[in-house]
Amino acid sequence: MRHTVVERELELRLILSPERSIPVPARLDYRSDDPYAVHVTFHIDSEEPVSWTFARELLVEGVFRPCGDGDVRVWPARADGHRVVLLALSSPDGDALLRAPVAQVSAWLERTLRVVPPGTEGGRLGIDGALEELLAR
Template identity: 80%
Template structure:
């Protein structure tokens, strides 16, 4: 089976306070062999990049309406008249609020949905085939 990777580099902003944010280079990655997840790598130019992995469905929904609870929450808003997607990430190391431009995130998500349409993720894993082979024995 051919695996596909859909990547997009973009600058997102780490929100430090309501008045202050700093740019952070990031990479969005989607791999068809891990069809339920999206991978976001921050500080891609540094020696110690930080990677977060969470459900693609969460990001797809979060572009349109607030969703998620716990470690990852995503919601759309406007900042200075521009559409953005906010991601609140929590870990034992700390919390971060990140602001990404909505248009490139949405365009990248659309590309991932063309590679693996929603509802077909399990087929990518070949679980049905593997299970059928196992039960056939």
């Protein structure tokens, strides 16, 4: 099966305080061979970029309403008169609150949903073929 990758470079804002944020270059990745997940890579001042992987559904829903609990939470908001999506990430290394332009995130999500429509993800995993092969032995 042929796999498709949908990428998008964009600039997020790391919220340091209500008055202060700094730019964080990031890349959104979606791979049809990993259809339930989105991958976000942050290019920060470190030797290696920082990557997070979480459910695509979380980002899709978070554009419209607050969702998620635990390590990843996503919700819509307004900043400087513009619609944005906020992404709260928690790890043992610390917490981060990031702001992304909703138009860019939504356009990228729409591309991923055209590649693998919601509800068809399971068919992309190849489990049926692997199970048939296993049972044929």
